[in-house]
Amino acid sequence: MSGSIEVRDLSRTFHTTVRRPGFAGALRSLVNPQKVAKHAVSDVTFSVAPGELLALLGPNGAGKSTTIKMLTGILTPTAGEARVAGVVPYEERERNARNIGAVFGQRTQLWWDLPVRESFAILRDVYEVPKAEHAARLKEFDDLLDLSSFWDTRVRHLSLGQRVRCDLAAALLHDPQVVFLDEPTIGMDVVVKEQVREFLRHQVEERGRTVLLTTHDMTEVERLAERVVLINHGRLMLDGTLDEIRRKFGSTWQVRATLADAHTDAVPLPGIALLRQDGPRVVFGPDGPEAPTVHQALRAIIERYDVTDIAMDEADLEDVMRTAYVQAVGDA
Amino acid sequence: MAVLHAWRAARVTPLGELHAPPRITAALLRLTVQVVLVWSLWRGLYAQTGSTAGLDRDQAVTYAVMAVLALRLRELDQYAGRDTVLQHMHFGTIVYWYLRPLPPQRYYALRALGEQLYGLAWALTGYAVCLAAGVVEPPESPAVAGVFAISMLLGQWVLYYVMLVIDQLCFFTLRNGAAMLILIFAQNLLAGVYAPLWFFPDWFITLSGFLPFQATLNVPLSLYVGRIPLSEAGAELAVQAAWVVALALFTRLVWWRAARRVISQGG
Amino acid sequence: MNAVRIVWRITRLNFRAQLEYRSEFLMMIAIGAVWQVSVIVFATVLLTRFTGMGGWDSSDVLLIPATRMLAHGLFVLFLGRVHGLGRHIQEGRIDVYLLRPMPVYRQVQLEFFPTNAIGDLTVAAGLMWGALARSDLDWTAGRIGYLIAAVLGGMLLEAALFTVVACASLRFPAADYWGRWLEELLGTFGSYPLNVLPRAVGGLLTYGLPLAFVAYFPAAVLTGHDTSVPHWLAAASPLLGLVGYLGARLLWRWSLKHYAGVNG
Numbered sequence: 017m018s019g020s021i022e023v024r025d026l027s028r029t030f031h032t033t034v035r036r037p038g039f040a041g042a043l044r045s046l047v048n049p050q051k052v053a054k055h056a057v058s059d060v061t062f063s064v065a066p067g068e069l070l071a072l073l074g075p076n077g078a079g080k081s082t083t084i085k086m087l088t089g090i091l092t093p094t095a096g097e098a099r100v101a102g103v104v105p106y107e108e109r110e111r112n113a114r115n116i117g118a119v120f121g122q123r124t125q126l127w128w129d130l131p132v133r134e135s136f137a138i139l140r141d142v143y144e145v146p147k148a149e150h151a152a153r154l155k156e157f158d159d160l161l162d163l164s165s166f167w168d169t170r171v172r173h174l175s176l177g178q179r180v181r182c183d184l185a186a187a188l189l190h191d192p193q194v195v196f197l198d199e200p201t202i203g204m205d206v207v208v209k210e211q212v213r214e215f216l217r218h219q220v221e222e223r224g225r226t227v228l229l230t231t232h233d234m235t236e237v238e239r240l241a242e243r244v245v246l247i248n249h250g251r252l253m254l255d256g257t258l259d260e261i262r263r264k265f266g267s268t269w270q271v272r273a274t275l276a277d278a279h280t281d282a283v284p285l286p287g288i289a290l291l292r293q294d295g296p297r298v299v300f301g302p303d304g305p306e307a308p309t310v311h312q313a314l315r316a317i318i319e320r321y322d323v324t325d326i327a328m329d330e331a332d333l334e335d336v337m338r339t340a341y342v343q344a345v346g347d348a
Numbered sequence: 349m350a351v352l353h354a355w356r357a358a359r360v361t362p363l364g365e366l367h368a369p370p371r372i373t374a375a376l377l378r379l380t381v382q383v384v385l386v387w388s389l390w391r392g393l394y395a396q397t398g399s400t401a402g403l404d405r406d407q408a409v410t411y412a413v414m415a416v417l418a419l420r421l422r423e424l425d426q427y428a429g430r431d432t433v434l435q436h437m438h439f440g441t442i443v444y445w446y447l448r449p450l451p452p453q454r455y456y457a458l459r460a461l462g463e464q465l466y467g468l469a470w471a472l473t474g475y476a477v478c479l480a481a482g483v484v485e486p487p488e489s490p491a492v493a494g495v496f497a498i499s500m501l502l503g504q505w506v507l508y509y510v511m512l513v514i515d516q517l518c519f520f521t522l523r524n525g526a527a528m529l530i531l532i533f534a535q536n537l538l539a540g541v542y543a544p545l546w547f548f549p550d551w552f553i554t555l556s557g558f559l560p561f562q563a564t565l566n567v568p569l570s571l572y573v574g575r576i577p578l579s580e581a582g583a584e585l586a587v588q589a590a591w592v593v594a595l596a597l598f599t600r601l602v603w604w605r606a607a608r609r610v611i612s613q614g615g
Numbered sequence: 616m617n618a619v620r621i622v623w624r625i626t627r628l629n630f631r632a633q634l635e636y637r638s639e640f641l642m643m644i645a646i647g648a649v650w651q652v653s654v655i656v657f658a659t660v661l662l663t664r665f666t667g668m669g670g671w672d673s674s675d676v677l678l679i680p681a682t683r684m685l686a687h688g689l690f691v692l693f694l695g696r697v698h699g700l701g702r703h704i705q706e707g708r709i710d711v712y713l714l715r716p717m718p719v720y721r722q723v724q725l726e727f728f729p730t731n732a733i734g735d736l737t738v739a740a741g742l743m744w745g746a747l748a749r750s751d752l753d754w755t756a757g758r759i760g761y762l763i764a765a766v767l768g769g770m771l772l773e774a775a776l777f778t779v780v781a782c783a784s785l786r787f788p789a790a791d792y793w794g795r796w797l798e799e800l801l802g803t804f805g806s807y808p809l810n811v812l813p814r815a816v817g818g819l820l821t822y823g824l825p826l827a828f829v830a831y832f833p834a835a836v837l838t839g840h841d842t843s844v845p846h847w848l849a850a851a852s853p854l855l856g857l858v859g860y861l862g863a864r865l866l867w868r869w870s871l872k873h874y875a876g877v878n879g
Contacts, residue, residue, distance in 0.1 A: 039627070042634040090443050092611050106611065113449045125444035128430035129364035138360070141353035142450045170367060172430075371789065378796055385804065385816060392811030393665045400664055428789060521639045530731060533802075534649045542803060548660050 019066035019101050019193035019226040021087065026096035028057040028082050056082040057250045059096070066193070067224040069216070071231060071241035075341045079250040080230040084196050087228070088118050101193050114143065117187035118196040122203065124171065124183050132167040132182045136189060143190035150189065157185040160215045177208035184212065188219065194226045195219070201233060213239055234333040246340060253340070258333070265340040269310035271300045273317055274325040285320060288313050357455055358462030364429050365466065371428065379420060379474060386412045387483055401546040407573040410484040411544045414569055417474045419541055421467035422507060431459065433515040434528060446610055453603045460508050488574055495581045499568035502588035507564040509595035510535055516599065519606040540566035546575060560591045622725065629728035643730040655738060669808035674749040675838040680806035681746040682762070683830035684739035686769030687801070692732035694774040696724045698798065701784035701791030709785070710876060719871060720864070758837060765833030768853030771860035772829050773801065778863035782870040805829055810843065817843055825859070828852040
């Protein structure tokens with residue numbers, strides 16, 4: 017119960033005004049606007065266990081941010097239900113607010129004109145955190161994120177990396193069980209990214225926080241998440257471990273072979289496509305849903321042809337996701 | 349604990365100002381120049397005229413200079429702190445207002461209170477200096493001073509709601525800082541900041557009688573200079589109080605609509 | 616010629632963009648109406664109540680706010696976007712402009728279409744019409760020509776002042792604060808014959824902040840009133856506006872070259 021996220025058949029439809037093209041169209045839209053419905057999220061169901069880090073993945077505009085907004089209580093769903101740490105967020109916004117922390121990408125919640133530490137103090141009183149506890153937590157965050165070197169600086173003068181680190185700390189100062197992070201490391205350098213990942217890992221493993229993370233950085237997913245949920249066009253495409261995703265979409269292996277006889281014309285094999293041939297150098301790839309694994313293919317190719325050299329590449333996670341996103345588009 | 353967060357939210361503005369000394373210097377310079385300019389303008393205007401619209405020279409000068417000082421109560425460099433509704437809507441950071449266990453309307457009210465108290469320190473200092481220098485007349489009697497103080501308090505209360513309504517508009521339509529400036533100009537004009545309302549034609553005074561703006565400044569200043577006699581003070585205070593109640597109810601409704609707006613569009 | 620075509624196209628697009636936000640567009644018109652009523656009332660009220668201020672008849676004195684308002688309306692329409700530039704600088708917009716093959720100053724002006732300028736110009740035109748109708752002056756071609764030059768000069772002078780503030784904003788984004796004060800000063804003190812003020816204060820508004828050259832001096836020249844400055848200097852007001860504007864543009868170029876960016 018505590019710290020879990022449960023989402024059932026969650027849907028959200030937006031009504032937007034379509035604009036007619038051209039100058040006359042703009043004038044007509046002014047008088048008589050035309051509305052269309054856009055299904056940002058449809059029937060999404062998933063859950064996150066307490067102390068688990070789940071990566072919510074999907075291409076731009078897939079409905080990730082809308083989902084997070086519903087879970088933080090900012091947005092009310094059109095249908096379905098969500099519970100965050102046992103609270104329905106959009107019904108009891110303030111109660112939910114005490115249980116959660118959130119960072120929305122580059123949007124800062126810190127007070128622009130004040131030194132960072134003052135922002136922390138305001139939040140401490142807003143969330144009613146006891147002084148000693150606040151100090152202890154601040155110390156912990158400082159050890160992990162190096163905040164003290166710039167926390168007396170006014171926010172307007174911070175660099176992006178410094179600001180996002182402060183925002184992370186600000187979101188976690190009241191010890192929330194559940195943390196929502198919408199692309200937290202966007203635009204950061206590798207050193208800061210690594211520092212933030214280390215921090216998140218610490219928060220999940222040592223503090224037992226539940227984290228829901230959206231990101232486009234696949235290295236981050238590999239380092240942090242055991243489980244991912246993939247959505248596209250507002251629909252849930254896959255809910256599983258990284259391995260399952262690889263198995264489902266990762267069949268984009270390639271086998272490069274050099275044939276002993278340069279004059280042989282290679283032909284496709286069952287489930288194996290001939291991608292290209294350049295003299296003796298041939299590249300094979302999987303063909304269709306019944307394609308063999310890379311190891312089976314290797315065996316079949318060696319049996320069929322006389323090869324002097326052979327190598328295989330397995331797709332990395334980014335290739336896997338590309339396939340998944342494109343395929344998801346095809347399905348939808 | 350509630351006292352603590354109130355104190356924190358209220359001191360955001362003064363603290364931000366104290367962290368930016370050039371802003372304080374700028375405010376001081378601006379206030380001084382503005383007082384000198386207004387003082388000399390009204391004395392100049394009255395050079396050919398004895399008394400007009402029921403105000404003699406000293407009354408008009410006092411009214412105008414005190415209007416400049418009163419403007420200081422809310423006239424800060426609000427955009428510098430990036431904490432206006434307009435800016436939060438623009439940067440998408442309004443979501444954080446709805447992510448905290450502190451209701452947005454209370455946060456807004458606390459911030460405004462801090463700002464007005466900070467402004468009051470300026471206005472009182474300015475008033476003391478102007479009084480000592482003979483730029484403004486002292487109040488005629490302790491009774492006038494007392495009624496003025498009550499009326500000024502109610503006026504600031506009304507002003508808070510008026511500014512709130514303008515800010516609330518940002519939730520629904522306003523994306524444009526220029527429109528904000530025009531609205532604030534209109535509010536200042538109708539409140540009597542640029543010229544005492546008594547100089548305006550009758551239809552204009554009647555019209556502003558139906559609007560809340562004159563309650564923010566014209567009523568307290570007119571009581572102070574004696575243009576509204578003490579015998580009529582009770583009625584004027586009642587009208588001010590009525591505006592406070594009406595605007596409180598109205599803005600509460602708009603907050604509710606604004607929250608629904610954010611909740612249906614996601615900020 | 617190509618530049619003019621691009622400017623025209625972007626302006627059309629900007630105007631359409633204003634139509635996109637339905638309620639805001641309608642609201643800007645409503646705000647425009649409030650603005651019009653209040654400005655006309657404000658400008659006429661004081662001038663009619665204090666007849667003979669500074670030795671000017673009310674028919675002559677009306678020419679000052681009329682000139683100033685018309686110059687201001689044209690400024691808002693054509694060059695008004697320099698006002699409030701500090702905010703865009705803080706948001707890093709200047710950095711984007713610097714990447715594009717068009718002068719930064721022109722891009723700033725093409726930022727959005729000033730819907731409110733329509734209201735400003737309507738008020739100003741009405742006020743000018745009223746002033747001319749009341750005027751007993753003999754409106755020869757020379758006088759009309761000078762009045763047009765004065766309005767254009769006033770527009771350029773206002774643009775020059777705001778451009779100087781914009782230059783300061785490039786280095787100190789907080790300079791916007793001064794821009795707002797400048798607007799207020801121009802609005803409140805630009806409409807009077809400045810000889811009602813004590814000499815020192817009038818001098819400040821002539822040589823310190825050259826507000827007197829926007830409308831007061833040209834109106835004085837047209838109506839034959841003496842001012843605190845030599846006649847030739849007052850008469851040269853339109854020219855001064857032009858020179859001031861060119862100078863401000865040079866300063867802008869220099870400042871842009873020394874622009875160091877915001878927030879690293």
